[in-house]
Amino acid sequence: MDSIPQELIDTIIDNVPESNLPSCSLVAKRWRRKSQRRVLRTILFKSEDKVKRWCTDIPRDSDGISSYVRHVDIEEIYSWVEPALFSRMLGSLSSLTALSILATQIPDELPGHISRGEFGKGITTLDICIPYCTFATLTSTILSLPDLEELCVGDCEAVPEGPLPTYSVTPQRGPLDFLELYGRVDGIGETLARFRFTSSHLSLDVGITDIEQLLLLSSETVVELYLCGAWSLDPQTEQG
Amino acid sequence: MTDLPDRSADGTPPPIRLLSLPVVTTLVIEIYAVDPLPHLTKILFSIDSAPALSSIVIEHDNWESTERLCLGDPWVDVDRWLSRIAKYTKVMGGLLLTLGQWPEGELVWEGFLSEFRESGGRIKVDDSR
Numbered sequence: 461m462d463s464i465p466q467e468l469i470d471t472i473i474d475n476v477p478e479s480n481l482p483s484c485s486l487v488a489k490r491w492r493r494k495s496q497r498r499v500l501r502t503i504l505f506k507s508e509d510k511v512k513r514w515c516t517d518i519p520r521d522s523d524g525i526s527s528y529v530r531h532v533d534i535e536e537i538y539s540w541v542e543p544a545l546f547s548r549m550l551g552s553l554s555s556l557t558a559l560s561i562l563a564t565q566i567p568d569e570l571p572g573h574i575s576r577g578e579f580g581k582g583i584t585t586l587d588i589c590i591p592y593c594t595f596a597t598l599t600s601t602i603l604s605l606p607d608l609e610e611l612c613v614g615d616c617e618a619v620p621e622g623p624l625p626t627y628s629v630t631p632q633r634g635p636l637d638f639l640e641l642y643g644r645v646d647g648i649g650e651t652l653a654r655f656r657f658t659s660s661h662l663s664l665d666v667g668i669t670d671i672e673q674l675l676l677l678s679s680e681t682v683v684e685l686y687l688c689g690a691w692s693l694d695p696q697t698e699q700g
Numbered sequence: 701m702t703d704l705p706d707r708s709a710d711g712t713p714p715p716i717r718l719l720s721l722p723v724v725t726t727l728v729i730e731i732y733a734v735d736p737l738p739h740l741t742k743i744l745f746s747i748d749s750a751p752a753l754s755s756i757v758i759e760h761d762n763w764e765s766t767e768r769l770c771l772g773d774p775w776v777d778v779d780r781w782l783s784r785i786a787k788y789t790k791v792m793g794g795l796l797l798t799l800g801q802w803p804e805g806e807l808v809w810e811g812f813l814s815e816f817r818e819s820g821g822r823i824k825v826d827d828s829r
Contacts, residue, residue: 666740672719675746679719687743689732689761 500528520552531558543567551579558585566593571600584609615643649674718748728757754791759800786821794820
């Protein structure tokens with residue numbers, strides 16, 4: 461086993477079905493790291509208890525297994541008993557590049573942690589659908605991520621209330637590579653417009669309320685425009 | 701150059717201003733109903749100029765087998781808009797419109813998008829479903 465080059469082991473592991481990766485990680489020490497990297501590349505949390513166990517059981521080590529995680533999905537944690545767990549979990553993932561939040565509460569303190577640079581650098585892709593939070597927390601979370609390149613936001617119940625967020629945004633921020641807004645996203649487009657979030661690839665639900673502002677904002681940069689059919693509109697009403 | 705649609709049956713306010721999209725090369729429009737919704741037509745008419753546009757795809761999502769295309773007002777409006785964009789494109793070879801996931805039997809070639817074709821636009825049908 462020792463005579464097999466590491467590159468060959470890595471190639472084998474790259475081609476093993478995901479269901480066999482846990483077994484691969486037990487073959488030998490030289491198999492473990494690469495197998496664990498693939499297994500942990502994307503992780504899913506569907507309960508606060510799972511997040512708590514991750515924070516408790518996994519050591520926060522810049523070269524350890526927490527650094528293998530690139531993509532986190534957080535789903536259906538409608539309300540946190542300990543909101544700080546969200547930040548602790550994200551803070552433990554030093555190589556995170558993509559974050560998906562589905563039907564989950566975003567704690568109010570999250571954007572503050574990101575803005576202070578405690579974590580969030582390196583996250584290039586953010587996907588938020590049915591967030592449970594205030595409008596200010598939602599937009600502040602989006603705006604505070606300094607390296608964001610791809611953003612997808614859909615079906616938000618939160619609507620603008622009170623003053624818009626005041627967290628600072630990198631003035632030299634370049635345009636996003638991809639921006640998608642769908643379903644009910646009242647006020648999101650206008651807020652992104654205020655902070656000069658433009659994009660070269662724009663995917664918009666034609667039913668969103670501030671589509672014209674977004675098109676206007678992106679008019680100089682948009683190369684590919686995708687207009688999808690008004691998910692939030694009732695075709696019967698429209699055609700009547 | 702700008703000719704907004706005469707009809708305002710949907711009652712929605714006009715676009716806030718007319719847009720120029722100088723670098724857009726591709727526009728993909730996904731529609732659910734057989735005809736484009738008035739809201740979509742309004743957005744299209746807010747795009748006043750797109751000189752680099754070379755490809756437009758109109759794609760039906762989930763076209764039911766019982767639905768039949770009707771060359772009514774919404775398509776007349778879309779035809780007028782397409783015609784205007786095709787006339788002013790600066791792209792070599794002109795503007796190509798692809799009708800995606802479009803049953804072949806639902807095309808009436810003599811009348812369908814005639815202004816667009818007279819303005820130099822080309823139509824390709826992709827009926828793979």
